[in-house]
Amino acid sequence: MVVMVAASPDADSPETGPPDSDSGSPDGSPDPGDRLRYAWRVVSVTSLGLVLIGIASSTLNVALPTVVRHFQASPTESGWILLSYLLVSTATLVLFGRVADLLGRREVYLAGFALFTLASLLAGLAPDVWFLVAMRALQAVGASMILANGTVIITDAFPPERLSQGMGVYIGTLSVAQLVGPTIGGLIADTAGWQWIFWVNVPAGVLALVWGTLTLRRMPRGTRQPVDAAGNALVFAALSALLFALSEAGSRGPLDPVVAVGFGVFVLLVPLIVVVERRAPHPVLNLRVFGGRVLACANLASLGNALARSALVLVAALYFQAARGVDAFTAGLGVLPVPLGMALASPIAGVLGRRLSPYTLSVCGSVLSALGLGLLALTAEADMQYLPIGAGLFLAGVGSGTFLTxxxxxxMSALPSGSLGVVNGFRVMIMNTGMVLSVGLSLSLVTGAVGPELRAQVYAATLSRLSPVAVEQLMTGFRLCYAVLAGVALGGAVLAAFARGKQVDLKRT
Structure with missing residues (x-):
């Protein structure tokens, strides 16, 4: 099946790859051994990028109540400490995929390290909550520059038959970062102070910048082509409106005028985005990518998995702190089964990828995620023993790690190198859209059960000190949240099942 998309000229595409010809075999062709050694060095660089981003996100998921109590943040401010990062990173992913195609993937990738590190330093110096929100948005720009290019760099560096192994290690590294992140976040929140939740990113960022500069080769710049500024602005506005509506629906109710306006703006902007993007020469949302069933279903399955997966650590950490009254460090230990499952499943799935098709791994991973979330919905009680809760978290983590690989x-195996930057940025944007909606929807479902007057107590993790009645109301929200996420994961499994077919071949228009 053929999907027609606009792609950069060939000159734009050689980003990373095998060593120069003077280090190749005697007949002038690149030495496969040298190429593979270089590919694994590339993995070490890109994995450091995921460590940087993974630790940054997972530490704050657990330590959010500590930050909220320090700034005495309102429920809206509390939500946007998380949502500002997710929104900006999602809305700029395709932009930096295009910018990297034009200016050089290495340069944009390394600039992302520098910007993320600087923003992390400034976030720890935040004098008020809205300055912190702004620095989180600046972190997101740096994260976008990293995420939009890491997968492409790996795909270009590895031989096709070894790509699943490199991808398994790459994704597994994110899982390891998310594995240590909750524990680090809880420990920091209880001992060193909330500022170090952000400052811990600084040494990792400096190390990644230095190692990336020494390892990644310089790449030729392609022909300059216009960036879709109008498309980026419209996508950002639409996601902002939808995210605001979702985040406020829990406390205000879905029929509140403010919530209705948010949803209404989103609905009005969607057809406008379609019109603008169809006319744009290099659209931020290349709708022709969805012209083929296989690639369309694979991307939609990724959206569903991200929506079901991304808020799980945050929701579980709130459960342990707000409902059970434990400290941040104990909550960090409690959510470890999620990243542990991902960390174990991702490299194993990479090895199995030499025997099983990526399609099979995707479907099985989605089903496992749905089963894990379903188990959590059945065991969401304030006094439940930890074993069934930990089993549900672990199963969901294993499913996500398997699916992502x-x-x-x-x-990525279906794409020619000339379109890797833009289409990968689009792929990651679709996945990050699921992450944004996951956090907004999950927080709304959980806190909506207790009403607006108690919502701040949930974010500050002090609800368990009030009354058993308030806690039981909150548990209703947790059960509903897990059940909805399980349904989304099951829908993702159905979409993954429809993604079976021949490799998609994207041709240049």
Missing amino acids: GNTTQV
């Missing part, structure tokens, strides 16, 4: 390999 299979789905990423399935999509």
